Amino acid sequence: MPLIPGFKSDRQRDCFQAVSTLYQRGGPLARACGASLRTGGACRQLALAGEGRCLRHGGPDAARRFRDRQLAGLKTGSVAPEVFAHAEAKRARNALVYRWTKDPRLPGQTVDLGADEATFAGAVRGFGVDVDALFPALADWLRWRWLRHQKDRTDEGRWRRAVKHDLPCRIEAAAAAVRWADLGGQDKRTCAGRALKAALRAGGQPDRAVAPVRGPAALSPLPVQPWTARTTAEGWKRRLPDQVKPKPGPPEPPRSVGRPRAVPDTPDELEAWAGLLRGVEPQVRAMFDTIARQEDRLRFLRDLAEYARAPNDAGARTRWMWWVMTKRQI
Numbered sequence: 001m002p003l004i005p006g007f008k009s010d011r012q013r014d015c016f017q018a019v020s021t022l023y024q025r026g027g028p029l030a031r032a033c034g035a036s037l038r039t040g041g042a043c044r045q046l047a048l049a050g051e052g053r054c055l056r057h058g059g060p061d062a063a064r065r066f067r068d069r070q071l072a073g074l075k076t077g078s079v080a081p082e083v084f085a086h087a088e089a090k091r092a093r094n095a096l097v098y099r100w101t102k103d104p105r106l107p108g109q110t111v112d113l114g115a116d117e118a119t120f121a122g123a124v125r126g127f128g129v130d131v132d133a134l135f136p137a138l139a140d141w142l143r144w145r146w147l148r149h150q151k152d153r154t155d156e157g158r159w160r161r162a163v164k165h166d167l168p169c170r171i172e173a174a175a176a177a178v179r180w181a182d183l184g185g186q187d188k189r190t191c192a193g194r195a196l197k198a199a200l201r202a203g204g205q206p207d208r209a210v211a212p213v214r215g216p217a218a219l220s221p222l223p224v225q226p227w228t229a230r231t232t233a234e235g236w237k238r239r240l241p242d243q244v245k246p247k248p249g250p251p252e253p254p255r256s257v258g259r260p261r262a263v264p265d266t267p268d269e270l271e272a273w274a275g276l277l278r279g280v281e282p283q284v285r286a287m288f289d290t291i292a293r294q295e296d297r298l299r300f301l302r303d304l305a306e307y308a309r310a311p312n313d314a315g316a317r318t319r320w321m322w323w324v325m326t327k328r329q330i
Contacts, residue, residue: 033057067091103181104137104174111143120146127163135174142167176200250326265298273301276308287327 007013022029025046033043035057045054050069051062058066070087073079093110100106113120121131123146131139142162149159179200188197277288284304291297300323306313307320 063091100137100140102177104135104177105181107136109136109140109143111140111147113143113147116151120150123150123159124163127160129163129167134171135178138167138170138174141170265302273305276305277301280304287323290327 007016021027024030026044031047033045033047033052033054033056035043035053037043043054043057045056047054048058048062048066051058051066053059053062055063055066067087070079070084074081074084096106096108096110120143124131124142129142131142134142145159145162145166149155149162180196183196188194277285288297288300291300303316303319303323306316310316
């Protein structure tokens, strides 16, 4: 009998919708990401299918696995081509935005105004800004601001603040990124990267006479002292002499496997152990006499009794051989 898609009754649809709200975003049973945010809270975005984090906090590996699952679903028909194309466009946009953080001069755009491009250029020209003179990253950001504050809704205050205040700040940050890209994109976390960053903050300019290279050699001379390793040993653990470690003490006897003894030894057990000790060889009694602590003596008698009762038991034989090897050396 073929399966009929859809709900079978209005009651089934109402129950499904009532329960589905518990698993939607913000619901008590939703699989939230839970990543720690800079604000001190936790991320409430839905976790990816098969992952513990959302697309933003899952990292590149989680995003790659998510794309592989989407591609597999596209081949089997569980993912529509429109959904996969939309996800691919979003991934391409995120990759371009990330590359713009390294070099805002890279060509590309994430929004197409179409017939409104001339209107946008005229609106920007009214503030004395030439769109063609901006970096592609800044022009794309300005198109989004115009689309949100002039096309979708009219908000003159935000549009003016974006052009007059936010755009100059972004132009300055983009110029710093371009200077850093001209130096080869040195990692700012390294020693050479920190020296480059300090020199740029102090007003240094890249040497345009030679090709950009990595390291402080690409900067003109400045009154900024580059990072150098200290020659004194004060405060450096790696330059201090090794400390003499104390000699390890005698090894502890092996503990019995399982739950520790909860009740003390009964008088009958002590009497049985005493009789066992009187009947053993003199070497065993000499081993018992060398033990100082009362707890260790009781443990010695207990291990001796277990070994005498079950000599083929691996645990009892191991514990008794430890006493033999230790006390013979003494």
